[in-house]
Amino acid sequence: MIKGEDSFKKIIAHCKEYGFIFPSSEIYEGLSAVYDYGQNGAELKNNIRDYWWRSMVQYHENIVGLDTAIFMHPTVWKASGHVDAFKDPLIDNKDSKKRYRADVLIEDHIARLEDKITKEVSKASRRFGSTFDEKLFRETNPRVQASRKKIDDINRRFVPAMENGQLEDLRALIEELGIVCPVSGSRNWTDVRQFNLMFSTQMGSANDDASQVYLRPETAQGIFVNYLNVQKTGRKKLPFGIAQIGKAFRNEIIARQFIFRMREFEQMEMQFFVRPGQEKEWFEYWKEKRMKWHLALGIPPERFRIHTHDKLAHYANAAIDIEYDFPFGFKEIEGVHSRTDFDLGAHQKFSGKKLQYFDPETNESYVPYVVETSIGLDRMLLAVLSHAYREEKLDDGSERVVLNITPALAPVKIAVLPLVKKDGLPEKGREVFNILKHDFNCQYEDKDAIGRRYRRQDAIGTPYCITIDHETLENDTVTIRERDSMKQDRIPAENISRVVSGRIKLRPE
Numbered sequence: 169m170i171k172g173e174d175s176f177k178k179i180i181a182h183c184k185e186y187g188f189i190f191p192s193s194e195i196y197e198g199l200s201a202v203y204d205y206g207q208n209g210a211e212l213k214n215n216i217r218d219y220w221w222r223s224m225v226q227y228h229e230n231i232v233g234l235d236t237a238i239f240m241h242p243t244v245w246k247a248s249g250h251v252d253a254f255k256d257p258l259i260d261n262k263d264s265k266k267r268y269r270a271d272v273l274i275e276d277h278i279a280r281l282e283d284k285i286t287k288e289v290s291k292a293s294r295r296f297g298s299t300f301d302e303k304l305f306r307e308t309n310p311r312v313q314a315s316r317k318k319i320d321d322i323n324r325r326f327v328p329a330m331e332n333g334q335l336e337d338l339r340a341l342i343e344e345l346g347i348v349c350p351v352s353g354s355r356n357w358t359d360v361r362q363f364n365l366m367f368s369t370q371m372g373s374a375n376d377d378a379s380q381v382y383l384r385p386e387t388a389q390g391i392f393v394n395y396l397n398v399q400k401t402g403r404k405k406l407p408f409g410i411a412q413i414g415k416a417f418r419n420e421i422i423a424r425q426f427i428f429r430m431r432e433f434e435q436m437e438m439q440f441f442v443r444p445g446q447e448k449e450w451f452e453y454w455k456e457k458r459m460k461w462h463l464a465l466g467i468p469p470e471r472f473r474i475h476t477h478d479k480l481a482h483y484a485n486a487a488i489d490i491e492y493d494f495p496f497g498f499k500e501i502e503g504v505h506s507r508t509d510f511d512l513g514a515h516q517k518f519s520g521k522k523l524q525y526f527d528p529e530t531n532e533s534y535v536p537y538v539v540e541t542s543i544g545l546d547r548m549l550l551a552v553l554s555h556a557y558r559e560e561k562l563d564d565g566s567e568r569v570v571l572n573i574t575p576a577l578a579p580v581k582i583a584v585l586p587l588v589k590k591d592g593l594p595e596k597g598r599e600v601f602n603i604l605k606h607d608f609n610c611q612y613e614d615k616d617a618i619g620r621r622y623r624r625q626d627a628i629g630t631p632y633c634i635t636i637d638h639e640t641l642e643n644d645t646v647t648i649r650e651r652d653s654m655k656q657d658r659i660p661a662e663n664i665s666r667v668v669s670g671r672i673k674l675r676p677e
């Protein structure tokens with residue numbers, strides 16, 4: 169794994185060069201913050217999707233899966249709060265004509281002050297060496313204290329302004345802090361306006377308000393509105409969960425960092441319905457369970473951290489983010505939220521339909537509470553790729569780029585490579601390939617020198633290369649080359665499937 173701005177650029181370039189991710193409609197110069205998955209990206213995405221589905225649905229007797237429509241009745245989004253509250257505060261610079269999120273401009277300003285503190289601390293740490301007392305330094309150094317005070321003063325106004333939608337206060341803060349447009353360098357700002365992130369379109373031919381529908385900004389609401397259908401038809405008893413994987417759409421204003429923040433993306437969400445009062449216990453359960461799921465992929469624990477929300481959304485009584493250490497720093501990859509009875513309660517109110525559960529143990533009817541796990545499939549894929557990308561110097565002085573992807577997730581599991589393109593080796597290679605393709609996604613390649621073919625397979629993360637050579641024709645054995653160690657063993661051709669299956673097994677938590 170490599171880090172920093174340059175390394176991120178290398179990963180993006182690698183994704184394009186090796187058929188993982190392309191800009192959408194590239195021949196028309198692309199479409200901002202929209203991406204297409206290529207031949208290897210689509211396989212990797214399928215494998216991550218499958219790993220999540222198996223661990224959530226197949227491995228839990230009390231969780232079932234759904235696939236709901238992207239279009240939903242417009243009142244769904246009124247009830248969920250998205251029509252009124254799913255908004256970002258925007259501000260324009262009159263000179264550059266660039267648009268920014270007002271909260272992000274202020275957060276960036278705070279981040280620069282935090283950076284100053286970090287620099288002071290590391291400078292002092294280098295100066296004092298082992299005798300350095302960081303806590304004392306932070307509490308007493310005048311420069312650190314001054315920056316800290318500035319941050320606290322900003323937050324005292326910034327947090328309530330965001331919570332209460334006080335747009336004039338955000339604008340006043342931007343002015344007073346002297347925040348300039350990164351493009352024009354000027355402070356010539358417009359007023360701050362709210363901008364809803366939902367995409368809308370018209371359904372049917374009538375061009376009136378009644379036919380306006382939204383592209384869903386999250387998959388969760390498709391689960392909530394089907395709660396009763398699933399509970400009744402599946403004869404489900406609490407606690408039980410409903411999982412769904414699907415596309416979501418958000419008109420992100422600050423769309424940057426490649427597939428980290430997209431306008432069309434995919435979510436893997438699960439809503440777990442519980443008896444009121446038991447939600448905190450289940451919240452802890454899912455927090456731990458989801459962390460184990462990430463760690464089972466072989467990514468070291470230090471690449472993850474948990475951010476506990478201090479300020480909770482009005483519908484939540486506990487929330488955390490699982491953050492991953494991307495090349496551009498720790499950022500949210502998944503959220504676990506205790507959403508109380510907010511969503512079902514709101515749908516009950518807006519639809520006029522009872523969305524309750526009769527609990528045979530307590531003889532009561534109530535609206536269940538919900539604990540949600542919500543992970544972005546694209547962000548997960550970016551995490552897997554960022555962790556996997558390596559540039560290695562080999563013993564013979566040559567270099568290779570290898571994707572050290574957990575074998576179970578690798579787009580191609582086995583490459584079948586005849587040593588030379590003659591002497592009957594391609595025919596034997598095809599024969600081996602035609603057997604293995606029933607068990608694995610395989611590739612057959614006979615063009616170029618064997619070394620170049622190994623490099624190409626390393627670059628897409630293929631864990632095993634099977635080489636067919638002259639000895640194969642004599643005794644039906646092949647060499648199996650392992651991607652990371654590049655070690656080669658000779659095994660009978662009939663054992664390939666068993667050997668590879670044993671090595672790529674990934675049992676979800």
Ligand code: GAP
Nearest residue numbers: 386388428429430433501502503542543544547
């Ligand atoms: N139902 C809850 C929900 O949607 P969220 O924190 O807004 O919560 C959940 O989104 C996850 O979806 C995030 O943790 C992230 O992985 C992913 N996600 C959100 N917005 C995204 C975007 N614009 N591009 C890619 N992934 C996104």
